[in-house]
Amino acid sequence: MRRVVITGQGTINALGHDVPSTLAAMREGRCGIADLDLRDVDRLSIRIGAQVKGYDAEALFNRQQIALYDRFTQFTLIAARQALDGAGLIFAGELSARSGVVLGTAGGGVNTWDENYRTVYEEGKNRVHPFVVPKLMNNAAASHVSMEWNLKGPSFSVATACASSNHAMGLAFQLIRSGIADVMVTGGSEAMLSFGGIKAWEGLRVMSKDACRPFSANRNGMVQGEGAAVFVFEDFEHARKRGAEILAEVVGFAMTSDAADIVMPSKQGAARTIAGALKDARLNPSDVAYINAHGTGTAANDKVECAAVADAFGHHADDLMISSTKSMHGHLIGGTGAVELLACIMALRDGVIAPTIGYEEPDPECALDVVPNVAREARVEACLSNAFAFGGFNAVLALRRAP
Amino acid sequence: MTESVRDKVIAIIAEQAVLEPGDVTPEASLADLGIDSLGLVESIFAIEEAFDIQIPFNANAPDQSEFDISSVASIIAAVEGLVAAQKSV
Numbered sequence: 001m002r003r004v005v006i007t008g009q010g011t012i013n014a015l016g017h018d019v020p021s022t023l024a025a026m027r028e029g030r031c032g033i034a035d036l037d038l039r040d041v042d043r044l045s046i047r048i049g050a051q052v053k054g055y056d057a058e059a060l061f062n063r064q065q066i067a068l069y070d071r072f073t074q075f076t077l078i079a080a081r082q083a084l085d086g087a088g089l090i091f092a093g094e095l096s097a098r099s100g101v102v103l104g105t106a107g108g109g110v111n112t113w114d115e116n117y118r119t120v121y122e123e124g125k126n127r128v129h130p131f132v133v134p135k136l137m138n139n140a141a142a143s144h145v146s147m148e149w150n151l152k153g154p155s156f157s158v159a160t161a162c163a164s165s166n167h168a169m170g171l172a173f174q175l176i177r178s179g180i181a182d183v184m185v186t187g188g189s190e191a192m193l194s195f196g197g198i199k200a201w202e203g204l205r206v207m208s209k210d211a212c213r214p215f216s217a218n219r220n221g222m223v224q225g226e227g228a229a230v231f232v233f234e235d236f237e238h239a240r241k242r243g244a245e246i247l248a249e250v251v252g253f254a255m256t257s258d259a260a261d262i263v264m265p266s267k268q269g270a271a272r273t274i275a276g277a278l279k280d281a282r283l284n285p286s287d288v289a290y291i292n293a294h295g296t297g298t299a300a301n302d303k304v305e306c307a308a309v310a311d312a313f314g315h316h317a318d319d320l321m322i323s324s325t326k327s328m329h330g331h332l333i334g335g336t337g338a339v340e341l342l343a344c345i346m347a348l349r350d351g352v353i354a355p356t357i358g359y360e361e362p363d364p365e366c367a368l369d370v371v372p373n374v375a376r377e378a379r380v381e382a383c384l385s386n387a388f389a390f391g392g393f394n395a396v397l398a399l400r401r402a403p
Numbered sequence: 404m405t406e407s408v409r410d411k412v413i414a415i416i417a418e419q420a421v422l423e424p425g426d427v428t429p430e431a432s433l434a435d436l437g438i439d440s441l442g443l444v445e446s447i448f449a450i451e452e453a454f455d456i457q458i459p460f461n462a463n464a465p466d467q468s469e470f471d472i473s474s475v476a477s478i479i480a481a482v483e484g485l486v487a488a489q490k491s492v
Contacts, residue, residue, distance in 0.1 A: 067445065068441075127448070127451055127452065129445075129448055130441070130444035130445055130447075130448050131441070131445065134441075
């Protein structure tokens, strides 16, 4: 089987509009969560979120592009440009045919749905803009990436709620490893911070009104974020032959289904997936020094996740570090695993472990080293990135230092 | 009144084609002006919004639509007809 490496990365999220600024924020333990600035915020009971600030779409896209690109597509294209500029690939001929794009998003064009529902229901208009459908469809972002970079191989979008990006990246990894594709552009995006997007989440009563405090005994829920991260996954031999800079190696992936509950996580399901990723990567538990947690900051997720890690790693669970960067960039739902992979690459490449900020009180049910509040230096040979979605769909990626 | 319909339609088409209104000639087709199928439906939407009219146009069979889009002049004539019909109601 072929080896798969990462040769490009890009992002825009509440912590920064590119990778260096995002990683700097993670090192500093800076929080991207703040008061929400959006229409009708006074009608929301949840008024915080990790919004992308200082964003000027007009400076990056022309008028016709803006008419056609929902915010989640814009974020994707910004991140993809950074990733592909970094990778330095030109897609033509055979490479174009053997390269594709697979991206995660849970909601797709949520802002487009929201704005046009307002038009027809609130304003009572009977006519909507002709691009509503091509803007809101979940695969719009992946399709525009394929068009911008001439990617003619396997391409699609994945919607598995909070595991969307990890599923997307796992499938991209498998497509290259199995020889179906040579290069895959992958990651995910979400732009759900609109009145309707937040109102829907409010209904579930799992959102915090003040902060995201994963693993802390006084945690009181999740906080939504928005943005995108996109990576270039490449066949190792292809990357080596062209002398590409390799950021990290993707060594394993596992996905499972709890087949149990539509919202409650399962310790067995999560543990099975973690163990599956280790086996797929041929890693021993003791090889793993860091886990980027799903770590949503809800009562249920964090204790179940810690119990699953303890199950899967045995005694080694006490020696590894596990942090939730959602405390800083919020929960990007379908894009979250992609932004979190940046923290994994930072751990492997720079030896910096992003902290879990907002941590205030130890919780005996989350008794692992959660890297509280302050980043840490450590040499990491291998790490995992967890995603456990509503609907019981689990997806865990395993990464190693660049070969 | 007729002059203003003409000017407005030309302004909408010019904006869609990223041209100056003076470069949009009556005999040109939208394709001549570089407007593709999505640009066409966007232009029709903009015209409907500008005049508050319903344009009978189906993108599946543009040639069979009651609304003649074969040239800028034919579009202007059709819009004038729809605006006049609406006024007479």
